[in-house]
Amino acid sequence: MKTSTAYKLLGLLFGAGFGFVLAAANLHEYDTIHNMLRLEEFDVFLLMGAAIGTSLPLLWWLEKRNAKTALAGTLTLSRSKPTRQHVAGGALFGVGWAVSGTCPAPALVMLVSGAGLAIITIIGLFVGLNLRDRQVAKLAGATTAADGEHRTLARTS
């Protein structure tokens, strides 16, 4: 199988796994997120803590062992220094998250659970992401270090 095909299938598979867990944990419901942010239910905070608590030590251990990934050489983790953009962007993201009661991945699950208004959330997300890209291109500014997003890796394997 071609590597590019393998990436597409893996993307589909892990995306489906991610979406499945979001649906199972009810994270696609406005009320789940809203009640969490109202500090009335702490399940979602615990869920995030448990997700980090599982992945952080495992990735640390794998990094120490110079673990080989299946398709892209030795495991490399990204650790960037915080900048003003991380704080300002984070604050804006938090405000928008509170208003729309969902975030990028759960919004997709919200739509397929039958909630029609989620299409507006998804369109709004595309518009907002694109607005920022246009602004950065116009100002010829540097993009923010995105340690959790897609990155271009030097092919090592």
Added chain:
Amino acid sequence: MSSTTFAVLLPDRLPWYLAGPALGLLVVGFFLVTNQPLGASGAYVETYKTVTRKPGAATWRMFYFLGIPIGGFVGVMLKEDGFVRRAGYDALRDELPLGVTALIVLVGAVVMGYGARMAGGCTSGHGICGTAQRSPASWVATCTFMGAAVIMTRFIRIVSGGAI
């Protein structure tokens, strides 16, 4: 309202101590295969680039983007509530007309998207994948958006006289 399900195999809400580690293992598994984090806002960006045929688009991220609603749909269909055609945002619509709700949701989503791109990630990117890599930038972004969201929710509660 009628709902559709395949079969009721999942509880109403999978407890955090199962769902959290499951997400964590997906993150680790994705790293072990592709050496990539699985942030969702970046997947939106790559999907947009792929669809508009921008150079350098990571096309396979679009497959990740498409996988989320596919897996989500299966998850929804295995729950008692199942798939229910509705507007959604019931808590907002109880207080506001549909048009106003739609406008508020749209503005919120634009601000959220802009902020995510400015911050370099969202709840999955910085909040789980970045923090798990022990990235200081991700920890700062995550603490900031958590704090901002709690404060904004409090503000909404005060403005709506406790209704929302």
